[in-house]
Amino acid sequence: MSDLILGIETSCDDTAIALVSENGDVISSVISSQIEIHNEYGGVYPEFAAREHIQTIIPTVKAAFDQAKISPKDIKGIGVTRGPGLVGSLLVGINTAIGLGHGWNKPVIGVNHLRGHLRSADLEEQRVKFPAMVLLVSGGHTFLAQMKNPMEVQVLSSTRDDSVGECFDKVGRMLGLDYPGGPKIDKLAHKGKPTIPFPRPMMDKGLEFSFSGLKAAVSRLLAATDAHEDADVAASFVQAIVEVLIKKSERALKKHPSKSFVIVGGVAANSQIRAAAQKLSDKMGVELCLPPIKWATDNGAMIALATWDYFKAGIIKPPKVQLNLTMSEF
Amino acid sequence: MLTLGISTSFSNYAIIIAKAGDVLFNSNDLHFEEKKNITEWFEVALEESKISVKDISKIIVDIGPGGTTSVRTGVAFANSLAYSLGIAVCPVSSIELLSMTSWAQQKTTVLSLIKFMKNDYFIGFYDGKNDIRILYGELADVLPDLLKDEKSLIITGKFQQKVADLFPEIEIINLGIMKGDTELLIKNEDLFSKRALKFPEIAFPISEQNYANNQVHF
Numbered sequence: 330m331s332d333l334i335l336g337i338e339t340s341c342d343d344t345a346i347a348l349v350s351e352n353g354d355v356i357s358s359v360i361s362s363q364i365e366i367h368n369e370y371g372g373v374y375p376e377f378a379a380r381e382h383i384q385t386i387i388p389t390v391k392a393a394f395d396q397a398k399i400s401p402k403d404i405k406g407i408g409v410t411r412g413p414g415l416v417g418s419l420l421v422g423i424n425t426a427i428g429l430g431h432g433w434n435k436p437v438i439g440v441n442h443l444r445g446h447l448r449s450a451d452l453e454e455q456r457v458k459f460p461a462m463v464l465l466v467s468g469g470h471t472f473l474a475q476m477k478n479p480m481e482v483q484v485l486s487s488t489r490d491d492s493v494g495e496c497f498d499k500v501g502r503m504l505g506l507d508y509p510g511g512p513k514i515d516k517l518a519h520k521g522k523p524t525i526p527f528p529r530p531m532m533d534k535g536l537e538f539s540f541s542g543l544k545a546a547v548s549r550l551l552a553a554t555d556a557h558e559d560a561d562v563a564a565s566f567v568q569a570i571v572e573v574l575i576k577k578s579e580r581a582l583k584k585h586p587s588k589s590f591v592i593v594g595g596v597a598a599n600s601q602i603r604a605a606a607q608k609l610s611d612k613m614g615v616e617l618c619l620p621p622i623k624w625a626t627d628n629g630a631m632i633a634l635a636t637w638d639y640f641k642a643g644i645i646k647p648p649k650v651q652l653n654l655t656m657s658e659f
Numbered sequence: 660m661l662t663l664g665i666s667t668s669f670s671n672y673a674i675i676i677a678k679a680g681d682v683l684f685n686s687n688d689l690h691f692e693e694k695k696n697i698t699e700w701f702e703v704a705l706e707e708s709k710i711s712v713k714d715i716s717k718i719i720v721d722i723g724p725g726g727t728t729s730v731r732t733g734v735a736f737a738n739s740l741a742y743s744l745g746i747a748v749c750p751v752s753s754i755e756l757l758s759m760t761s762w763a764q765q766k767t768t769v770l771s772l773i774k775f776m777k778n779d780y781f782i783g784f785y786d787g788k789n790d791i792r793i794l795y796g797e798l799a800d801v802l803p804d805l806l807k808d809e810k811s812l813i814i815t816g817k818f819q820q821k822v823a824d825l826f827p828e829i830e831i832i833n834l835g836i837m838k839g840d841t842e843l844l845i846k847n848e849d850l851f852s853k854r855a856l857k858f859p860e861i862a863f864p865i866s867e868q869n870y871a872n873n874q875v876h877f
């Protein structure tokens with residue numbers, strides 16, 4: 330038997346390992362999270378992230394095999410994130426993958442983290458119908474892309490400054506919330522009313538995003554006055570973000586007709602984004618694909634599934650770090 | 660039954676393969692135009708020495724202090740190779756390699772200094788009689804107690820002057836040792852093998868954090 334791929338993901342602060350079959354069945358997936366370590370710093374502290382990866386990666390690999398009840402000799406190969414991400418963290422994953430590949434005599438290939446995200450919506454069940462419009466919204470990335478098939482991707486836009494996730498974390502910090510700010514802002518926003526007219530940057534034209542102006546507006550407001558409830562600030566901020574994301578997605582869908590609308594990345598967990606995306610999909614007559622949250626955030630299974638694509642297409646990238654890997658690369 | 664030595668603390672990364680104490684391959688004997696990382700050196704080693712990975716039965720790895728990224732790379736590779744082969748990994752500090760390199764040249768007490776963060780150093784004290792002592796902190800805090808009985812010392816690394824300024828009465832000998840002799844990983848294999856770690860125990864790069872928590876075995 331050799332019908333599983335081991336996926337290794339260490340681009341940021343999660344050590345994530347999974348075993349995945351060719352059609353996306355997740356046989357096991359283990360994630361060792363560092364949230365508690367980084368909470369103290371209000372964000373990911375790269376040196377500590379790398380130290381933590383080196384402690385946890387081998388036990389996490391072992392746990393993934395134990396959970397799957399299979400032996401390493403039963404795998405086809407190993408896929409490991411080669412970028413984009415934090416250099417220290419990526420190097421731990423990559424060098425671990427190379428060592429395992431030698432010891433088990435299995436091929437090791439380097440995979441683009443972003444391509445992992447794009448494929449995450451097909452984990453466990455095939456949800457995506459092509460061509461698909463994909464909105465990736467995470468701590469590291471924000472972009473719209475159209476996928477003609479799993480390998481052929483056209484990037485339509487990206488952010489000129491902050492990613493949506495960064496914006497959530499920074500506003501979270503301004504409101505005194507723990508890292509990561511996203512889930513806490515989401516919760517707080519439900520208790521408030523969107524009464525503050527924050528700017529919707531670049532709302533009226535094009536597909537590009539920009540969030541630094543919105544972030545600055547929140548900061549200015551909080552510095553100027555205590556007159557607003559935090560819950561109302563959160564609700565108004567989330568509303569501004571959701572309106573921008575949905576408006577741009579609508580424009581992209583009109584310009585590039587698609588069968589499915591896929592939202593991936595950690596920010597896809599936001600309940601208001603999910604609700605607004607459903608409305609938009611109904612209006613546009615496309616199928617909405619929202620992978621379960623555990624696949625929307627960083628995980629090893631999405632890397633393993635992308636690795637299958639690479640193997641099938643014969644794209645064998647060496648496991649070498651490339652920090653600023655873009656979507657158009659493999 | 661082969662032993663693999665890995666060192667990434669010094670500017671010359673080393674992959675060494677030895678059989679019963681005889682070195683079959685040492686990456687420092689080869690020169691390439693392009694700088695190679697440690698796993699590329701390992702692949703060269705496999706090719707040049709025509710060995711099979713399966714014949715490696717022990718890994719001795721340098722755990723720093725050194726370049727944080729390079730040491731992490733070497734240790735991550737050593738841990739995963741050891742785990743996947745089901746063999747042990749033996750951690751050795753770069754401070755110990757430096758001190759032993761000096762001792763092999765001249766049998767005089769050695770102070771090895773590696774600067775780690777801001778004004779903090781990893782400080783190794785080796786007198787040939789006792790196990791090496793490794794301490795961490797500012798020189799002015801750590802050294803007075805450590806050097807109270809010393810009349811002359813060899814200092815490895817580039818911080819001789821700092822010690823001379825603090826202790827003008829001590830004679831400082833400079834042998835110009837800036838790097839550890841990585842073949843000592845093999846020459847002292849018997850000693851290092853006593854520290855063999857087998858999964859679930861793994862090797863960690865030395866840091867101020869695990870030093871303070873007593874988590875590294877030197």
Ligand SMILES: [Zn+2]
Pocket residue numbers: 442446467469626627
């Ligand atoms: Zn990600």
